[in-house]
Amino acid sequence: MKRKKIVVLGGGTAGWLTALMVQRHITDKNAAIDVVVIESSKIPTIGVGEGTTGLFSILLKQLGLNEFEFLRETNATIKLGIRHRDWKKTGSYYDGPIDNPHFSENLPKSVQTTDFLYRFAISEGNKLSDLHLFQYLMNENKVHFVEKEGELLLLGSALSAYHFDNHLVAKYLKKKSKGVSVIDTKISSVKRNNQTGNIEALIDESGHAIEGDFFFDCSGFHRKLIGQELGVKWKSYQDTLPVNRAMTFSLSHENNEISPFTQAWAQKNGWMWQIPTYDRIGAGYVYDDRFTTPDKAQQEIEQTLGKSIQPLADIKINSGRIEQTWKSNCLAIGLSSSFMEPLEATSIHSTIVMVQLFLRDNFNEKLDFSAAEIEQYNSLVARKVDDYRDFINMHYVSERRDSEFWRAVSQDYILDTTKERLKLWSKEMPSISHFPPLLSGLAHIETQLYYPVLDGLGLLDANLARQELINDPKLRSMARQYSSFLSHDNREACNAAYGHKAFLDKLHA
Numbered sequence: 311m312k313r314k315k316i317v318v319l320g321g322g323t324a325g326w327l328t329a330l331m332v333q334r335h336i337t338d339k340n341a342a343i344d345v346v347v348i349e350s351s352k353i354p355t356i357g358v359g360e361g362t363t364g365l366f367s368i369l370l371k372q373l374g375l376n377e378f379e380f381l382r383e384t385n386a387t388i389k390l391g392i393r394h395r396d397w398k399k400t401g402s403y404y405d406g407p408i409d410n411p412h413f414s415e416n417l418p419k420s421v422q423t424t425d426f427l428y429r430f431a432i433s434e435g436n437k438l439s440d441l442h443l444f445q446y447l448m449n450e451n452k453v454h455f456v457e458k459e460g461e462l463l464l465l466g467s468a469l470s471a472y473h474f475d476n477h478l479v480a481k482y483l484k485k486k487s488k489g490v491s492v493i494d495t496k497i498s499s500v501k502r503n504n505q506t507g508n509i510e511a512l513i514d515e516s517g518h519a520i521e522g523d524f525f526f527d528c529s530g531f532h533r534k535l536i537g538q539e540l541g542v543k544w545k546s547y548q549d550t551l552p553v554n555r556a557m558t559f560s561l562s563h564e565n566n567e568i569s570p571f572t573q574a575w576a577q578k579n580g581w582m583w584q585i586p587t588y589d590r591i592g593a594g595y596v597y598d599d600r601f602t603t604p605d606k607a608q609q610e611i612e613q614t615l616g617k618s619i620q621p622l623a624d625i626k627i628n629s630g631r632i633e634q635t636w637k638s639n640c641l642a643i644g645l646s647s648s649f650m651e652p653l654e655a656t657s658i659h660s661t662i663v664m665v666q667l668f669l670r671d672n673f674n675e676k677l678d679f680s681a682a683e684i685e686q687y688n689s690l691v692a693r694k695v696d697d698y699r700d701f702i703n704m705h706y707v708s709e710r711r712d713s714e715f716w717r718a719v720s721q722d723y724i725l726d727t728t729k730e731r732l733k734l735w736s737k738e739m740p741s742i743s744h745f746p747p748l749l750s751g752l753a754h755i756e757t758q759l760y761y762p763v764l765d766g767l768g769l770l771d772a773n774l775a776r777q778e779l780i781n782d783p784k785l786r787s788m789a790r791q792y793s794s795f796l797s798h799d800n801r802e803a804c805n806a807a808y809g810h811k812a813f814l815d816k817l818h819a
């Protein structure tokens with residue numbers, strides 16, 4: 311059988327993640343398929359300091375990549391969660407640690423979710439985040455590692471996420487993509503089959519054709535194949551996610567400390583992120599330019615930080631998703647498929663999930679796919695991204711009315727689904743049954759992500775939580791017992807843990 315060829319257009323994080331994951335899968339299946347990546351040194355990749363979710367560390371493990379090597383080569387730091395400042399009202403904050411207390415060794419295997427522990431904490435007026443080891447570590451700028459006989463060992467079983475420099479990550483993944491060939495050229499058009507509409511080749515600037523059987527469009531915001539050539543439309547989320555501009559800048563670390571968390575700090579016209587990498591803090595202000603100008607946005611940030619900043623870029627952003635992420639023999643992954651303000655680090659996460667879904671449910675050696683399975687894939691991905699949008703939208707249910715932006719948000723931007731969910735959760739506490747398993751086992755949004763946000767915004771009712779537990783005394787007593795185990799264990803573990811900066815210095819030494 312003639313060898314088939316998969317072409318990945320784009321050498322950013324999405325392109326190289328796709329190429330590496332697909333190449334590994336092909337090798338495992340012993341399939342007769344070549345993988346080629348086309349990237350253009352004339353078209354830069356998106357590069358800001360970026361945060362991931364825990365899925366990235368799981369992927370590193372699955373790919374057999376060494377975490378410490380990765381951390382060193384990408385200037386990465388450990389991300390244990392997100393600190394949300396000033397979202398409920400100015401002066402307030404809440405944390406979203408990403409470890410799952412459910413995986414604690416102290417919990418019986420029969421317990422399927424952590425919801426009952428959250429309910430108990432709310433009913434007692436305790437902070438939900440105290441159930442998490444990562445909360446204790448975040449408070450002390452520590453990480454989930456201990457040193458034993460000169461070796462750094464993982465503390466417990468929870469995996470963290472990372473903050474990193476995206477350019478270095480693409481470079482690292484490229485280095486690890488053994489067997490993938492690379493072409494540096496700029497694609498200007500495509501050749502399509504008159505009958506099927508399939509792409510047969512990508513044509514570069516000098517008229518050279520690069521043929522292929524299946525194409526991943528990882529060309530970022532250019533959407534070169536899926537948008538420009540195949541004409542699939544963009545479904546904007548601008549009516550529900552208001553911010554539409556991003557001003558990026560960087561800051562220096564202070565006090566010889568590196569925070570092990572992302573900071574998402576609500577401002578008068580949007581919010582500011584701070585993502586610490588090893589050598590600096592990648593920062594940015596995502597704002598709504600209907601209520602402020604770039605100059606005023608910069609002034610606002612300088613006032614908040616009490617120092618001047620040097621903007622690196624100020625770009626227009628348009629949250630949304632492509633209507634069909636897979637059309638004919640082209641599947642769009644990464645920014646060409648969807649984009650959302652980086653409030654919960656959903657973008658790189660989404661790339662990984664989309665490739666996993668394709669490899670698990672669709673991949674075949676002939677690269678031959680039915681219209682029905684393409685439709686099924688598209689509908690799953692569309693719902694997945696819409697779910698992310700709904701989750702981000704929930705963050706904006708705020709008491710803030712101190713600027714035109716926040717008044718407009720409360721009046722015009724809260725989704726009906728958000729309101730319906732809040733109505734439901736005023737009658738029963740959020741539970742896993744409210745989140746059907748959309749991707750049958752692949753990572754997706756559920757209660758563990760919603761609880762800290764809902765609690766942090768003051769949207770959960772302690773009386774309701776208490777009542778539900780009073781109705782189930784056995785569960786209540788188990789919750790009391792395990793909550794006390796967890797807080798004791800977490801405190802002890804935190805005492806033994808390594809400081810984040812010291813941990814990174816040791817890796818880099």
Ligand SMILES: Cc1cc2nc3c(=O)[nH]c(=O)nc-3n(C[C@H](O)[C@H](O)[C@H](O)COP(=O)(O)OP(=O)(O)OC[C@H]3O[C@@H](n4cnc5c(N)ncnc54)[C@H](O)[C@@H]3O)c2cc1C
Nearest residue numbers: 320321322324350355356361497529530644645652657658
């Ligand atoms: C302000 C901002 C903050 C973000 N923060 C986060 C975050 O905290 N967490 C997170 O998960 N995600 C974040 N993201 C999203 C994240 O940056 C992307 O998911 C990730 O970088 C992948 O981008 P990409 O590979 O799809 O596109 P890009 O990095 O833009 O790469 C596109 C590639 O396509 C190539 N290309 C394009 N057109 C052509 C052509 N015609 N011919 C040849 N090659 C071509 C380019 O050369 C490049 O190699 C953020 C994005 C922005 C804008």
